[in-house]
Amino acid sequence: MTGTTSGAVDEAPVGTPPGQALDYVGLATRIVSFTIDAALITLVDIIIGVGAALILSLLHIPHDLRVVLTAIGAAAYIIGSIAYFAGFWATTGQTPGARVMQIRVVTPDGTRVRPRWAIVRCIGVILAALPLFAGFALILFDGQRRGFQDVLAHTVVVEAPGPSIADVSRAKKRAIYEASRRQPPALPE
Amino acid sequence: MTDDERARSRSSLLSPVIGLGSRAATATLRPVVGLVDAAAGAGVRLQRRAVDRVLESDELERVVIVAVNSVHIQAAFKLALESEGAAQLVDSLFDSGLIDRLFERLLESEALWHLIDEIAASPAVTAAISQQGLGFADQVGDDVRARSRKADDWMERAARRLIGRGPKGLPPEPDASIP
Numbered sequence: 001m002t003g004t005t006s007g008a009v010d011e012a013p014v015g016t017p018p019g020q021a022l023d024y025v026g027l028a029t030r031i032v033s034f035t036i037d038a039a040l041i042t043l044v045d046i047i048i049g050v051g052a053a054l055i056l057s058l059l060h061i062p063h064d065l066r067v068v069l070t071a072i073g074a075a076a077y078i079i080g081s082i083a084y085f086a087g088f089w090a091t092t093g094q095t096p097g098a099r100v101m102q103i104r105v106v107t108p109d110g111t112r113v114r115p116r117w118a119i120v121r122c123i124g125v126i127l128a129a130l131p132l133f134a135g136f137a138l139i140l141f142d143g144q145r146r147g148f149q150d151v152l153a154h155t156v157v158v159e160a161p162g163p164s165i166a167d168v169s170r171a172k173k174r175a176i177y178e179a180s181r182r183q184p185p186a187l188p189e
Numbered sequence: 190m191t192d193d194e195r196a197r198s199r200s201s202l203l204s205p206v207i208g209l210g211s212r213a214a215t216a217t218l219r220p221v222v223g224l225v226d227a228a229a230g231a232g233v234r235l236q237r238r239a240v241d242r243v244l245e246s247d248e249l250e251r252v253v254i255v256a257v258n259s260v261h262i263q264a265a266f267k268l269a270l271e272s273e274g275a276a277q278l279v280d281s282l283f284d285s286g287l288i289d290r291l292f293e294r295l296l297e298s299e300a301l302w303h304l305i306d307e308i309a310a311s312p313a314v315t316a317a318i319s320q321q322g323l324g325f326a327d328q329v330g331d332d333v334r335a336r337s338r339k340a341d342d343w344m345e346r347a348a349r350r351l352i353g354r355g356p357k358g359l360p361p362e363p364d365a366s367i368p
Binding site for chain 1: 323331334340345
């Protein structure tokens with residue numbers, strides 16, 4: 001599904017160039033992207049959680065304090081998850097999962113999402129998931145493939161084709177090789 | 190007296206005569222033999238000198254290059270390689286067990302494994318392997334992306350059918366009969 005941008009781009013080198021047609025991304029691609037992100041967050045949390053549990057097992061902590069620490073851990077998990085998504089959406093517009101799937105969260109005119117709207121979008125994701133994920137079903141029927149969180153935060157999710165990780169790695173290696181060839185050979189002393 | 194005893198007594202009578210004859214012949218031919226040896230030695234020396242001169246000269250290089258570039262020699266070489274004899278030669282080489290023995294010795298060689306370790310640890314090889322891995326990940330990523338986009342359209346079509354609304358600007362469903 002394709003739309004066309006009309007507004008000016010006031011910021012964001014990461015946004016879609018003005019006037020360029022936006023290809024809106026559907027539910028399946030976004031589920032895959034979210035799954036990759038969820039896997040990453042879970043992996044990091046498991047590592048941190050196991051580390052913290054091992055450290056705490058060496059200390060004799062009272063039960064009440066243990067409950068407080070658990071609450072702090074849960075709060076850290078929620079804040080960390082929100083920071084992860086909001087941070088990526090407000091900076092590059094792409095979480096690692098979105099980078100893999102080559103999609104990006106932008107405003108309807110193709111510019112970068114502002115931090116406060118990124119946080120609103122995070123809250124929107126939680127709200128969309130509450131009624132048995134019905135908020136996400138909106139993506140299937142909306143003309144711009146927007147879910148509840150997109151409607152709430154005035155965002156759209158668009159295609160962002162770019163070089164793959166392998167291409168970037170190859171380009172880096174080629175640049176290093178060419179730079180090394182350009183350097184004059186060391187003169188013998 | 191038997192025939193054998195008679196023959197033995199005759200040979201014992203003749204042996205001094207034969208020995209005398211052979212000594213006389215040796216003494217007579219000694220100067221000739223020495224002359225022949227000297228001539229043969231001179232011939233070998235001459236031959237070696239000639240070979241050395243040929244090897245040192247540019248002519249040999251020219252001859253080799255002309256021979257390699259020669260269409261006739263190339264054609265003859267090609268014919269020889271394509272011949273039944275060449276195939277039989279290769280077969281007999283493998284049947285002889287020489288190749289097996291060669292590989293056995295190679296596998297026993299410390300130097301070979303050292304060489305393999307060096308190659309495996311070389312930056313070029315490790316870079317190539319990592320590129321290969323990334324290339325594979327790329328292929329998988331491309332495939333997942335393509336399938337997820339198809340799934341996007343399919344889910345949307347299905348949802349719209351479910352609520353009785355027609356497709357809205359979606360690409361047509363792929364024809365199952367087209368491979």
